[in-house]
Amino acid sequence: MKVIILVNLLLIITSMLQNCLTVYSQSEPLAKLWNVTDNEVITLLELERNLTMVDGLLQPILEEYNTSFGGSYINVLMNRIFVYTVDPTKIDIIKSRMESYFHFFNFTNATNSLVALRNSFNGVYEQAQKLKPLMVFCFIDIEFNNVGLFLYKYYDNSNREFLDAIQKYNVTLHYLNKSHPIQSDADEYNIIAKDIKTPIIGVHNDDNITVRDIKLPILGGEGIYNLDDHLACSAGFGAKRKDKEDYFIITAGHCTKTKYNTIFKLYSWNENTTGPTIGFMLRHQIEPIDIGAIFIGSDKYKVSMLIRNTDTIQNKELTTYDVSVSSSYGTHLCKSGRTTHVTCGYVKGLNGFFTDNKKQFNGQLIFTNIFGGKGDSGGPGFSYKQDLRIVSLNSITIAVVNSAGVQLHILLPIEPMEQFLRNDNLEIILANNTSH
Incomplete structure:
Protein backbone atom coordinates (compact mmCIF):
# COMPACT_ATOMS: atom_id res chain seq x y z
CA MET A 1 0.00 0.00 0.00
CA LYS A 2 2.82 2.38 0.89
CA VAL A 3 4.46 1.63 -2.46
CA ILE A 4 1.24 2.47 -4.34
CA ILE A 5 0.85 5.74 -2.43
CA LEU A 6 4.48 6.63 -3.14
CA VAL A 7 4.08 5.87 -6.85
CA ASN A 8 0.92 7.98 -7.04
CA LEU A 9 2.70 10.81 -5.25
CA LEU A 10 5.59 10.63 -7.70
CA LEU A 11 3.14 10.70 -10.62
CA ILE A 12 1.45 13.80 -9.20
CA ILE A 13 4.81 15.53 -8.68
CA THR A 14 5.91 14.59 -12.20
CA SER A 15 2.69 15.98 -13.64
CA MET A 16 3.14 19.22 -11.71
CA LEU A 17 6.71 19.55 -12.95
CA GLN A 18 5.60 18.96 -16.53
CA ASN A 19 2.96 21.68 -16.17
CA CYS A 20 5.57 24.05 -14.78
CA LEU A 21 7.91 23.26 -17.66
CA THR A 22 5.09 23.90 -20.13
CA VAL A 23 4.45 27.30 -18.56
CA TYR A 24 8.11 28.22 -18.54
CA SER A 25 8.53 27.09 -22.13
CA GLN A 26 5.90 29.69 -23.07
CA SER A 27 7.65 32.76 -21.72
CA GLU A 28 7.89 34.52 -25.09
CA PRO A 29 4.99 36.91 -25.84
CA LEU A 30 4.50 35.42 -29.33
CA ALA A 31 4.32 31.93 -27.85
CA ALA A 110 -18.59 37.87 -48.36
CA THR A 111 -21.15 40.60 -48.93
CA ASN A 112 -19.02 43.73 -49.11
CA SER A 113 -16.35 44.27 -51.75
CA LEU A 114 -13.22 46.35 -51.19
CA VAL A 115 -14.87 49.19 -53.09
CA ALA A 116 -17.96 49.03 -50.87
CA LEU A 117 -15.88 48.83 -47.68
CA ARG A 118 -13.75 51.81 -48.65
CA ASN A 119 -16.72 53.90 -49.72
CA SER A 120 -18.41 53.28 -46.38
CA PHE A 121 -15.24 53.95 -44.39
CA ASN A 122 -14.47 57.14 -46.33
CA GLY A 123 -18.00 58.36 -45.71
CA VAL A 124 -17.69 57.78 -41.97
CA TYR A 125 -14.20 59.32 -42.00
CA GLU A 126 -15.45 62.51 -43.67
CA GLN A 127 -18.37 62.87 -41.28
CA ALA A 128 -16.08 62.32 -38.28
CA GLN A 129 -13.72 65.05 -39.48
CA LYS A 130 -16.64 67.38 -40.13
CA LEU A 131 -18.78 66.75 -37.02
CA LYS A 132 -16.05 65.73 -34.53
CA PRO A 133 -17.97 63.13 -32.49
CA LEU A 134 -16.81 62.23 -28.99
CA MET A 135 -14.65 59.13 -28.55
CA VAL A 136 -15.37 56.97 -31.57
CA PHE A 137 -12.95 54.41 -33.00
CA CYS A 138 -13.26 53.21 -36.58
CA PHE A 139 -11.50 50.93 -39.08
CA ILE A 140 -12.26 48.54 -41.93
CA ASP A 141 -12.65 45.15 -40.26
CA ILE A 142 -11.56 42.83 -43.07
CA GLU A 143 -12.09 39.69 -40.99
CA PHE A 144 -15.77 40.55 -40.44
CA ASN A 145 -16.22 42.15 -43.87
CA ASN A 146 -17.57 45.48 -42.68
CA VAL A 147 -16.59 48.85 -41.24
CA GLY A 148 -16.38 48.59 -37.46
CA LEU A 149 -17.31 51.62 -35.34
CA PHE A 150 -16.63 51.42 -31.60
CA LEU A 151 -18.31 54.00 -29.40
CA TYR A 152 -19.78 54.74 -25.98
CA LYS A 153 -23.52 54.74 -25.28
CA TYR A 154 -22.90 57.60 -22.87
CA TYR A 155 -22.15 59.94 -25.79
CA ASP A 156 -25.08 58.93 -28.03
CA ASN A 157 -26.93 62.22 -27.50
CA SER A 158 -23.80 64.29 -28.11
CA ASN A 159 -23.00 62.20 -31.19
CA ARG A 160 -26.56 62.09 -32.55
CA GLU A 161 -25.87 64.23 -35.63
CA PHE A 162 -22.86 62.07 -36.49
CA LEU A 163 -24.74 58.80 -35.96
CA ASP A 164 -27.62 60.00 -38.13
CA ALA A 165 -25.21 61.11 -40.86
CA ILE A 166 -23.47 57.71 -41.08
CA GLN A 167 -26.59 55.55 -40.85
CA LYS A 168 -26.63 55.09 -44.63
CA TYR A 169 -23.22 53.37 -44.56
CA ASN A 170 -24.51 50.35 -42.58
CA VAL A 171 -21.44 50.08 -40.38
CA THR A 172 -21.27 47.60 -37.51
CA LEU A 173 -21.68 49.43 -34.19
CA HIS A 174 -19.85 48.09 -31.13
CA TYR A 175 -20.86 49.76 -27.86
CA LEU A 176 -18.05 49.69 -25.33
CA ASN A 177 -20.07 50.30 -22.14
CA LYS A 178 -23.01 52.25 -20.77
CA SER A 179 -21.18 54.23 -18.10
CA HIS A 180 -19.16 57.40 -18.43
CA PRO A 181 -16.02 56.18 -20.26
CA ILE A 182 -13.59 58.18 -18.15
CA GLN A 183 -15.14 56.94 -14.89
CA SER A 184 -15.30 53.30 -15.90
CA ASP A 185 -12.70 51.06 -14.31
CA ALA A 186 -12.88 48.78 -17.34
CA ASP A 187 -11.84 51.53 -19.72
CA GLU A 188 -8.09 51.97 -19.98
CA TYR A 189 -8.09 54.73 -22.57
CA ASN A 190 -5.48 57.38 -21.82
CA ILE A 191 -7.13 60.81 -21.83
CA ILE A 192 -5.37 62.89 -24.44
CA ALA A 193 -4.06 66.33 -23.57
CA LYS A 194 -4.34 69.63 -25.41
CA ASP A 195 -2.30 70.01 -28.58
CA ILE A 196 0.81 72.09 -27.98
CA LYS A 197 3.37 72.59 -30.74
CA THR A 198 6.71 73.93 -29.53
CA PRO A 199 9.64 73.76 -31.97
CA ILE A 200 12.82 72.08 -30.79
CA ILE A 201 15.43 74.77 -30.22
CA GLY A 202 18.66 75.05 -28.26
CA VAL A 203 18.43 73.76 -24.69
CA HIS A 204 19.62 75.68 -21.68
CA ASN A 205 21.47 73.24 -19.43
CA ASP A 206 21.70 73.66 -15.67
CA ASP A 207 23.51 71.70 -12.97
CA ASN A 208 20.89 68.95 -13.01
CA ILE A 209 20.46 68.67 -16.79
CA THR A 210 23.79 68.61 -18.56
CA VAL A 211 25.09 67.00 -21.71
CA ARG A 212 28.26 65.14 -20.76
CA ASP A 213 29.20 61.47 -20.82
CA ILE A 214 25.91 59.63 -21.33
CA LYS A 215 25.83 56.24 -19.62
CA LEU A 216 22.69 54.19 -19.02
CA PRO A 217 20.56 53.29 -22.07
CA ILE A 218 16.84 54.06 -22.01
CA LEU A 219 15.21 51.06 -23.65
CA GLY A 220 12.05 51.20 -25.71
CA GLY A 221 9.07 50.36 -23.50
CA GLU A 222 10.79 51.60 -20.34
CA GLY A 223 8.61 53.71 -18.08
CA ILE A 224 8.89 57.50 -18.05
CA TYR A 225 7.12 59.92 -15.73
CA ASN A 226 5.90 63.44 -16.45
CA LEU A 227 6.76 65.24 -13.22
CA ASP A 228 4.74 68.37 -14.04
CA ASP A 229 1.48 66.69 -15.05
CA HIS A 230 1.89 63.49 -13.01
CA LEU A 231 1.47 61.19 -16.00
CA ALA A 232 3.10 57.80 -16.53
CA CYS A 233 3.99 56.80 -20.09
CA SER A 234 6.53 54.68 -21.94
CA ALA A 235 9.60 55.47 -24.01
CA GLY A 236 9.11 54.71 -27.69
CA PHE A 237 12.42 54.78 -29.53
CA GLY A 238 15.61 56.79 -29.67
CA ALA A 239 16.39 59.47 -32.24
CA LYS A 240 19.26 61.89 -32.87
CA ARG A 241 19.87 65.01 -34.87
CA LYS A 242 21.66 64.27 -38.11
CA ASP A 243 23.85 67.35 -37.84
CA LYS A 244 24.89 67.26 -34.16
CA GLU A 245 24.98 65.17 -31.01
CA ASP A 246 21.48 65.89 -29.68
CA TYR A 247 19.49 62.84 -28.62
CA PHE A 248 15.77 62.36 -28.08
CA ILE A 249 13.18 59.83 -26.95
CA ILE A 250 10.13 59.69 -29.20
CA THR A 251 6.88 58.97 -27.36
CA ALA A 252 3.18 59.89 -27.49
CA GLY A 253 2.36 63.59 -27.57
CA HIS A 254 -0.44 63.27 -25.03
CA CYS A 255 2.13 62.26 -22.41
CA THR A 256 2.33 65.96 -21.59
CA LYS A 257 -0.28 68.65 -20.97
CA THR A 258 2.14 71.43 -20.09
CA LYS A 259 3.06 74.06 -22.66
CA TYR A 260 6.81 74.20 -22.27
CA ASN A 261 9.70 71.97 -21.20
CA THR A 262 7.85 69.30 -19.25
CA ILE A 263 10.29 67.41 -17.02
CA PHE A 264 10.45 63.63 -17.45
CA LYS A 265 12.03 61.13 -15.07
CA LEU A 266 12.76 57.43 -15.43
CA TYR A 267 9.91 55.28 -14.07
CA SER A 268 11.11 51.71 -14.48
CA TRP A 269 8.95 48.61 -14.70
CA ASN A 270 7.68 47.33 -11.34
CA GLU A 271 9.09 50.36 -9.49
CA ASN A 272 7.00 52.62 -7.27
CA THR A 273 9.44 55.52 -7.28
CA THR A 274 10.95 57.54 -10.09
CA GLY A 275 14.62 57.68 -10.99
CA PRO A 276 16.80 60.62 -12.05
CA THR A 277 15.63 63.24 -14.51
CA ILE A 278 15.90 62.28 -18.19
CA GLY A 279 15.21 65.62 -19.82
CA PHE A 280 12.45 67.83 -21.23
CA MET A 281 9.60 67.36 -23.68
CA LEU A 282 10.53 70.07 -26.16
CA ARG A 283 8.07 69.40 -28.98
CA HIS A 284 4.75 67.59 -29.06
CA GLN A 285 1.42 67.56 -30.86
CA ILE A 286 -1.87 65.67 -30.78
CA GLU A 287 -3.32 66.47 -34.20
CA PRO A 288 -2.93 65.32 -36.89
CA ILE A 289 -0.69 62.75 -35.17
CA ASP A 290 -0.01 62.06 -31.49
CA ILE A 291 3.75 62.33 -31.02
CA GLY A 292 6.36 64.03 -28.84
CA ALA A 293 10.14 64.35 -28.57
CA ILE A 294 11.93 64.37 -25.19
CA PHE A 295 15.40 65.91 -25.25
CA ILE A 296 17.86 63.83 -23.23
CA GLY A 297 19.67 66.44 -21.18
CA SER A 298 20.98 64.19 -18.42
CA ASP A 299 24.53 62.85 -18.22
CA LYS A 300 23.12 59.62 -16.78
CA TYR A 301 21.29 58.35 -19.87
CA LYS A 302 21.64 57.65 -23.55
CA VAL A 303 19.27 56.52 -26.28
CA SER A 304 19.20 52.88 -27.26
CA MET A 305 18.29 50.61 -30.17
CA LEU A 306 17.04 48.05 -27.62
CA ILE A 307 13.50 47.26 -26.44
CA ARG A 308 12.84 45.99 -22.92
CA ASN A 309 11.49 42.42 -22.69
CA THR A 310 12.71 41.33 -19.27
CA ASP A 311 9.74 39.08 -18.43
CA THR A 312 11.08 36.38 -20.74
CA ILE A 313 13.61 33.72 -19.82
CA GLN A 314 16.15 34.35 -22.58
CA ASN A 315 15.53 37.38 -24.81
CA LYS A 316 15.35 40.13 -22.22
CA GLU A 317 16.44 42.83 -24.66
CA LEU A 318 15.27 43.04 -28.27
CA THR A 319 17.41 44.70 -30.91
CA THR A 320 15.60 47.10 -33.23
CA TYR A 321 17.22 46.38 -36.58
CA ASP A 322 15.06 48.32 -39.04
CA VAL A 323 11.63 49.85 -39.66
CA SER A 324 8.67 47.93 -41.07
CA VAL A 325 5.21 48.77 -42.41
CA SER A 326 2.14 46.65 -41.63
CA SER A 327 0.45 45.71 -44.90
CA SER A 328 -1.33 42.41 -44.20
CA TYR A 329 -4.28 41.85 -41.90
CA GLY A 330 -3.88 39.07 -39.34
CA THR A 331 -0.11 39.31 -38.96
CA HIS A 332 1.39 39.65 -35.49
CA LEU A 333 2.33 42.94 -33.87
CA CYS A 334 3.76 43.39 -30.39
CA LYS A 335 4.37 46.29 -28.06
CA SER A 336 6.48 47.04 -25.01
CA GLY A 337 5.18 49.31 -22.27
CA ARG A 338 5.62 50.11 -18.62
CA THR A 339 2.30 48.74 -17.37
CA THR A 340 1.68 45.50 -19.27
CA HIS A 341 5.23 44.98 -20.55
CA VAL A 342 5.59 43.04 -23.83
CA THR A 343 2.36 41.65 -25.26
CA CYS A 344 1.35 40.65 -28.77
CA GLY A 345 -1.78 40.59 -30.89
CA TYR A 346 -3.03 40.63 -34.46
CA VAL A 347 -3.35 43.48 -36.95
CA LYS A 348 -7.10 44.05 -37.21
CA GLY A 349 -7.30 47.38 -39.02
CA LEU A 350 -5.05 49.66 -41.07
CA ASN A 351 -5.49 53.40 -41.68
CA GLY A 352 -8.20 53.66 -39.03
CA PHE A 353 -9.07 56.72 -36.96
CA PHE A 354 -10.43 57.78 -33.60
CA THR A 355 -11.61 60.94 -31.88
CA ASP A 356 -10.83 61.61 -28.24
CA ASN A 357 -12.79 63.12 -25.37
CA LYS A 358 -11.79 66.59 -26.58
CA LYS A 359 -12.99 65.85 -30.14
CA GLN A 360 -9.44 65.79 -31.45
CA PHE A 361 -9.03 63.63 -34.55
CA ASN A 362 -6.28 61.05 -35.13
CA GLY A 363 -5.98 59.11 -38.39
CA GLN A 364 -3.66 56.72 -40.27
CA LEU A 365 -3.71 54.33 -37.31
CA ILE A 366 -3.15 50.60 -36.81
CA PHE A 367 -5.81 48.79 -34.78
CA THR A 368 -4.88 45.55 -32.99
CA ASN A 369 -6.15 43.34 -30.18
CA ILE A 370 -2.91 43.60 -28.18
CA PHE A 371 -3.50 43.67 -24.42
CA GLY A 372 -2.40 46.96 -22.87
CA GLY A 373 -3.18 49.51 -20.18
CA LYS A 374 -2.64 53.03 -18.91
CA GLY A 375 1.04 53.90 -18.88
CA ASP A 376 1.81 51.93 -22.06
CA SER A 377 1.26 55.02 -24.22
CA GLY A 378 4.30 55.98 -26.26
CA GLY A 379 5.87 52.52 -26.09
CA PRO A 380 7.18 50.90 -29.29
CA GLY A 381 5.16 48.62 -31.54
CA PHE A 382 7.26 46.05 -33.37
CA SER A 383 7.29 42.75 -35.23
CA TYR A 384 9.78 39.93 -34.87
CA LYS A 385 12.13 39.15 -37.73
CA GLN A 386 13.90 35.81 -38.24
CA ASP A 387 14.35 35.05 -34.54
CA LEU A 388 13.22 36.20 -31.10
CA ARG A 389 16.03 38.71 -30.57
CA ILE A 390 15.78 40.94 -33.65
CA VAL A 391 12.73 43.08 -34.37
CA SER A 392 11.49 45.71 -36.81
CA LEU A 393 10.21 48.97 -35.34
CA ASN A 394 6.67 49.56 -36.56
CA SER A 395 4.82 52.14 -34.46
CA ILE A 396 4.14 53.60 -31.02
CA THR A 397 1.12 53.06 -28.76
CA ILE A 398 -1.21 56.04 -28.57
CA ALA A 399 -4.44 54.63 -27.11
CA VAL A 400 -5.77 51.54 -25.34
CA VAL A 401 -9.39 50.54 -24.80
CA ASN A 402 -10.36 47.57 -22.63
CA SER A 403 -14.10 47.65 -22.13
CA ALA A 404 -17.17 45.41 -22.36
CA GLY A 405 -15.12 42.51 -23.68
CA VAL A 406 -13.58 44.67 -26.42
CA GLN A 407 -9.82 45.04 -26.56
CA LEU A 408 -8.41 47.73 -28.85
CA HIS A 409 -4.76 48.69 -28.92
CA ILE A 410 -4.16 51.61 -31.26
CA LEU A 411 -0.76 52.47 -32.67
CA LEU A 412 0.69 55.27 -34.79
CA PRO A 413 2.83 53.84 -37.63
CA ILE A 414 6.30 55.17 -38.37
CA GLU A 415 5.36 56.53 -41.80
CA PRO A 416 3.12 59.40 -40.54
CA MET A 417 5.89 60.34 -38.07
CA GLU A 418 8.45 60.97 -40.81
CA GLN A 419 7.49 64.60 -41.39
CA PHE A 420 7.66 65.31 -37.65
CA LEU A 421 11.15 63.81 -37.55
CA ARG A 422 12.28 65.59 -40.73
CA ASN A 423 11.15 68.97 -39.40
CA ASP A 424 13.82 68.72 -36.72
CA ASN A 425 16.38 66.77 -38.75
CA LEU A 426 15.99 63.66 -36.60
CA GLU A 427 16.81 60.07 -37.50
CA ILE A 428 15.75 56.89 -35.70
CA ILE A 429 18.44 54.96 -33.82
CA LEU A 430 18.55 51.50 -35.43
CA ALA A 431 21.03 48.63 -35.38
CA ASN A 432 21.54 48.86 -39.14
CA ASN A 433 22.37 52.56 -39.27
CA THR A 434 24.28 53.50 -36.14
CA SER A 435 26.92 52.46 -33.67
CA HIS A 436 25.36 54.34 -30.74
Missing part, protein backbone atom coordinates in the same frame (compact mmCIF):
# COMPACT_ATOMS: atom_id res chain seq x y z
CA LYS A 32 1.51 33.14 -25.60
CA LEU A 33 -0.32 34.74 -28.53
CA TRP A 34 -0.10 31.61 -30.66
CA ASN A 35 -0.44 29.25 -27.66
CA VAL A 36 2.65 27.26 -28.56
CA THR A 37 5.98 26.63 -26.86
CA ASP A 38 8.87 29.04 -27.28
CA ASN A 39 10.63 26.50 -29.49
CA GLU A 40 7.72 26.45 -31.95
CA VAL A 41 7.61 30.22 -32.48
CA ILE A 42 10.45 30.30 -35.01
CA THR A 43 8.62 27.84 -37.26
CA LEU A 44 5.43 29.91 -37.10
CA LEU A 45 7.39 33.10 -37.81
CA GLU A 46 8.67 31.49 -40.99
CA LEU A 47 5.13 30.42 -41.93
CA GLU A 48 3.87 33.96 -41.32
CA ARG A 49 6.70 35.42 -43.38
CA ASN A 50 5.80 33.13 -46.27
CA LEU A 51 2.08 33.89 -45.98
CA THR A 52 2.83 37.62 -45.96
CA MET A 53 4.87 37.21 -49.15
CA VAL A 54 2.00 35.31 -50.80
CA ASP A 55 -0.49 37.91 -49.58
CA GLY A 56 1.68 40.62 -51.12
CA LEU A 57 1.43 38.86 -54.48
CA LEU A 58 -2.32 38.48 -54.05
CA GLN A 59 -3.04 42.14 -53.24
CA PRO A 60 -2.63 43.54 -56.80
CA ILE A 61 -5.14 40.96 -58.08
CA LEU A 62 -7.64 41.84 -55.37
CA GLU A 63 -7.20 45.52 -56.25
CA GLU A 64 -7.73 44.79 -59.93
CA TYR A 65 -10.99 43.01 -59.08
CA ASN A 66 -11.91 45.17 -56.12
CA THR A 67 -15.65 44.82 -56.75
CA SER A 68 -15.38 41.03 -56.59
CA PHE A 69 -13.31 40.57 -53.42
CA GLY A 70 -13.46 42.03 -49.92
CA GLY A 71 -9.79 41.70 -48.99
CA SER A 72 -7.67 39.02 -47.34
CA TYR A 73 -6.75 37.98 -43.81
CA ILE A 74 -3.80 35.82 -42.73
CA ASN A 75 -4.27 33.00 -40.22
CA VAL A 76 -0.79 31.75 -39.40
CA LEU A 77 -1.97 28.91 -37.14
CA MET A 78 -3.96 27.44 -40.03
CA ASN A 79 -1.26 28.37 -42.57
CA ARG A 80 -3.98 29.91 -44.70
CA ILE A 81 -5.00 33.22 -46.24
CA PHE A 82 -8.73 33.84 -46.08
CA VAL A 83 -9.90 35.59 -49.24
CA TYR A 84 -13.27 37.28 -48.79
CA THR A 85 -15.15 36.63 -52.00
CA VAL A 86 -18.17 38.54 -53.32
CA ASP A 87 -18.11 37.05 -56.84
CA PRO A 88 -16.97 33.37 -56.83
CA THR A 89 -16.65 33.35 -60.63
CA LYS A 90 -13.44 35.37 -60.24
CA ILE A 91 -11.71 32.70 -58.14
CA ASP A 92 -10.38 31.03 -61.29
CA ILE A 93 -8.52 34.24 -62.14
CA ILE A 94 -6.56 33.97 -58.90
CA LYS A 95 -5.97 30.28 -59.56
CA SER A 96 -4.59 30.93 -63.04
CA ARG A 97 -2.23 33.66 -61.84
CA MET A 98 -1.15 32.10 -58.54
CA GLU A 99 -1.48 28.39 -59.17
CA SER A 100 1.64 27.46 -57.19
CA TYR A 101 0.25 29.26 -54.11
CA PHE A 102 -3.41 28.38 -54.57
CA HIS A 103 -3.38 25.80 -51.75
CA PHE A 104 -2.83 28.62 -49.23
CA PHE A 105 -6.15 30.30 -50.05
CA ASN A 106 -9.45 29.75 -48.29
CA PHE A 107 -12.18 31.51 -50.25
CA THR A 108 -14.90 32.76 -47.89
CA ASN A 109 -18.26 34.14 -48.98
